[in-house]
Amino acid sequence: xxxESAFLDAIRSKPDDDVTRLVYADWxxxxxxxxxxxxxxxxxxxxxxxxxxxxxxxxxxxKQLDEIARVLNPVWLAVVSRPPVENCEPQFKxxxxxxxxxxxxxxxxxxxxxxxxxxxxxxxxxxxxxxDHAWQGHCVAVQLGLPRTPGDLxxxxxxxxxxxVDPEELSPPEELPTPPIRGSRRRDxxxx
Numbered sequence: 001x002x003x004e005s006a007f008l009d010a011i012r013s014k015p016d017d018d019v020t021r022l023v024y025a026d027w028x029x030x031x032x033x034x035x036x037x038x039x040x041x042x043x044x045x046x047x048x049x050x051x052x053x054x055x056x057x058x059x060x061x062x063k064q065l066d067e068i069a070r071v072l073n074p075v076w077l078a079v080v081s082r083p084p085v086e087n088c089e090p091q092f093k094x095x096x097x098x099x100x101x102x103x104x105x106x107x108x109x110x111x112x113x114x115x116x117x118x119x120x121x122x123x124x125x126x127x128x129x130x131x132d133h134a135w136q137g138h139c140v141a142v143q144l145g146l147p148r149t150p151g152d153l154x155x156x157x158x159x160x161x162x163x164x165v166d167p168e169e170l171s172p173p174e175e176l177p178t179p180p181i182r183g184s185r186r187r188d189x190x191x192x
Contacts, residue, residue, distance in 0.1 A: 003027065008079050012109075015101035018047045021080070039076065042068045046082055069145025074125030078110050083141045085114065085121055087134040087153055100141035114139060127152060 007024040014020065021043045028040040045065045052058045069077060082101040103112035103121055110123040121139040124130035130142045134153040142148070 008076075012079050012105050015082070018050060021047055038068055038071055042072060043080060046080070049082075066145045069143065072145075074143055075109060077125070077143055078123040081123075081141070081144055083123075083144055086130075086140050086142060087137075088114075088117055088119075088139045112141075 004024075004027075007020065007027065010020045011017070011024065025040040025043040025047075028036040028043075042065065045061055045068070049058065049061050049065070052061060069081070082099050085098045085100065085103070088098075098114055098116055098121075100112065100121065100123060103114050105112055106120070110125075112121050112123070113119075114121050117139065119139050121141055122129075122133045123141045123143070124133060125143045127142070127146055127148075130140050131153055133140045135155050140153070142153075
């Protein structure tokens with residue numbers, strides 16, 4: 001096992017441990033390179049967010065986090081991210097109190113277990129996958145950095161209703177020609 005795998009295993013087993021995250025960020029900086037610098041910045045921002053009290057600074061840092069997440073590997077993000085859990089409507093009348101990093105890890109990197117709702121939660125690296133899971137009733141954690149819109153996980157709505165039309169606006173139906181009558185039934189029966 002290499003050093004990076006050891007850091008990721010440690011974060012996966014203790015996701016609230018910011019000390020491990022910061023040591024990992026330092027290690028990434030020592031390795032050099034743009035990808036490692038982005039990972040390090042992402043980890044440091046996550047740690048800062050967990051201590052932030054100002055709404056304005058939180059909003060700014062979340063925006064920075066989203067920008068960095070756009071260039072990072074989704075599998076790596078599934079281990080280190082802290083996105084909220086979404087689509088947990090059947091069990092909660094309010095937003096689920098859990099975050100991805102606070103859920104019980106499973107054998108799969110992109111699936112965790114929520115003790116509160118007793119369901120598996122799926123980490124989704126794109127909105128298409130998130131919608132698929134959400135439409136099946138699954139709880140999801142959507143990767144940071146994806147452009148989102150309100151209600152983007154809801155199933156499409158069908159328009160059902162009655163359209164009002166003023167009868168005067170309708171043109172009269174064209175008359176259809178009546179088919180020729182071949183004769184009465186008795187005459188048809190005599191021929192056979």
